[in-house]
Amino acid sequence: MTDAIVLDQVSKTYDGAAVLQPTDLFIPQGQFVALVGGSGAGKTTLLKTINGLVALTAGRVRIDGAATADLDGPTLRRRIGYVFQEVGLFPHLTVAENIGVVPTLLGWEPARIAERTTELLALVDLPAALAARRPAALSGGQRQRVGVARALAARPSILLMDEPFGALDSVTRVALADDVRRLHDQLDLTTVMVTHDIAEAALLADRIVVMAGGKVIADDTPKTLLAGHADPAVEALMQAPRRQAARVREITGE
Amino acid sequence: MNSGLLSLLPDRLAWHVVLSASALGLGLLIALPLGVLAARSPRLRWPALALAGLVQTIPSLALLALFYPLLLLLSNLAKGAFGHGFSALGFLPSLLALTLYSMLPILRNTVAGLTGVEPAIVEAARGVGMTDRQRLWRGELPLALPVIMAGVRTAAVWTIGAATLSTPVGQTSLGDYIFSGLQTENWAMVLTGCIGSAALAMAVDQLLGLVERGAERRDKRIWGAGLVGLTIGLVAAVAPLAADFAPHPSTYVIGAKNFSEQYILAELMADRLEGHGARVTRKINLGSAVAYRALAAGEIDAYVDYSGTLWANVLGRTDNPGRAAVLDGLRAELKRRDGVVLLAPLGFENAYALAMRRDKAQALGIRTLADLAAKAPDLTMGGDLEFFSRPEWANVERVYGLRFKAKRQFQPTFMYRALGSGEADVISAFSSDGRIAADGLVVLGDPKGALPPYDAVLLVSPSRANDAPLRKALAGLDGAITVEAMRAANLSVDRDDHKSSPTEAARALEKGLRTGQP
Ligand SMILES: Nc1ncnc2c1ncn2[C@@H]1O[C@H](COP(=O)(O)OP(=O)(O)OP(=O)(O)O)[C@@H](O)[C@H]1O
Ligand SMILES: [Mg+2]
8 A cells, every 4th residue: 555645754943943843654545644632732733744835844745655845835735635723714705616716726617616516515514505605604514514625626635634623512523523534435535634632533533643742752543542552641642532431331331 | 156167177077087097097007016015025015105105295286296397307308318308297297196196095905905814814725725826816815805995995085186286287177176266266166176076086986885895795786887887987077088189170278377367368368269260278377487388398389478577587687677678688588598489568567566555555654665675674575475486586685675574475365365464564466466456555666676577478389489370369469458457357357246257357358459459
């Protein structure tokens, strides 16, 4: 199996402060990776080095074997779906236009874009009637779904998501998370998702990468990490889902 | 409001619209890209905004006035380099000044609008793979549009308002009503200009508002209606000028300085030319020095000036060899220097003369400038806007040793008022002014002959020197206007009740000439 995303000694420094220490990361095609860690750990920074939104201080990134330094930024980013931490829908464009923005940049035929938009609204489980609305007239959950649809519009093989369910209530959150995992499998994507929520990461991802202070401090399957880890910081993080699971078992009396 | 007042409206409105629209268009063309660059580069932002702000602090009237000498200099340089210059008067200086003036609100709002776009949106635009240019056109500009349009609307209102100030540099506009009305205390005329330009500004603002709303809602019908409205308005307003650009025999440009007598004589000449089937445009309210230079440059074809003014200001003479010698000297010298033809003295004099209220003069025992010199330190002298900077004044001051307690400047109209209210004790009056007799003033004698004679003379530009239709139309004016006739005409325009428009006064004056001749 080839690696869809490779980070080779990637680092990032802002004004002399190392935000991301030299990092190696290999993500095989088709894997769903959750990137977890405390606030300021460098998760967003790492994610943005993948599609070039953050310029590397050192190292190199390879996408499907090609070094991103050799590609121009806009071309690269049109090939990689990205869901922003703050959603980032364009307020002056309708839902349909927001979803169709990357295909438009790629010069697709309008008819094909329209067809694709309809398809995507169905895919992310939104009523077609929303197509003509502006983002301001949507609920938070609907906006997140539009964000996911926009990221998937041009059929990327890689999807990057930065806390896509950040501001949602737990019911909506779970429903959307399930949908995202379903889409990942259905579309054969390689997905990297940043999240604060370890339980969510454990339930959705094939692999969890834990970051702290700009470094990867643990990188394994949810099962292995939940079983126990030598690093006390990782152990502390894993306490929450374990306790939740134990409490659920206790209540249901299993 | 009389029909004479409104007959000039189409022409004035048309020029006002052409001028404001061109200035705004040019302002947009410069300020918008500059705003985009300034928004991107903080290093450019500060100087650009500071410069535009600085321009704004120059009073618009002064800004307009400053462009005339600047362009004149450039024109002369061009003449030296390429053989011919360009018109430094009228449209060009007005356009440039108003363009500069319109730039600040557009620039400022473009920068504010673009830098105010949420960073998350900018990031998202980059994230979906927009290039810098796409980000600008598809993201930042549409989002900044309401702010930018607000700037454009402000600029439009400012420009339309400030365009009224282009009158003194010889550009026809609605300001002609305001300047002439102020000069002749014809408030109906002033109001016509004010209401006209205010209504124009409001209409344009509303239509631009419509475009803005349509763009914001991305409703083609709304912004389309706004644009169609603007286009129809522009075309309809400018239509009267189409005739000016159509082929026709010849258009004569008659000039006038900024007082009643000049308006009346310009109308008289224009009337005669039009009676002979010629087309005439008028450039009125020109500054005294501007008028002669414009004539020499061929930007106006004819106007009336005064021998003493030309003697002192154009030829730079301070001596006074007597009436006939001054006229002969001028005829030869103006022709030699500038090719200007002194066609005819009109027969009356409009001299600068110092005048006082009769009661005050008698109480102080003042009859001549020599008497005045002794009392001057206790008196306030009122002059028109240019009097104190004229060489004649310097000469009078020197010859009689005049030292006043204070010197104040007034619009001619208000100068007479100031004498009445005691704000001035002595004023620089004009001997052909009807108000001297009407207000009961005395003109102080000039025993030392410090003031030259001021015979009204008809001047013709070098290019019209041998123009037969012009000469024919203006024939018979030689010595035809008596000072009494001119005073009566001036008073009919300047008095408070039963005011005449300059056009009406010119017709009355013309009738007097006809019957006065065999
Ligand atoms: N443009 C920048 N300039 C300077 N420092 C930055 C910049 N962007 C991020 N940082 C710093 O880098 C560190 C990591 O930021 P990053 O956004 O990657 O954290 P994160 O793990 O995504 O946090 P969160 O969970 O709060 O989103 C933080 O300390 C942040 O302040
Ligand atoms: Mg983050």
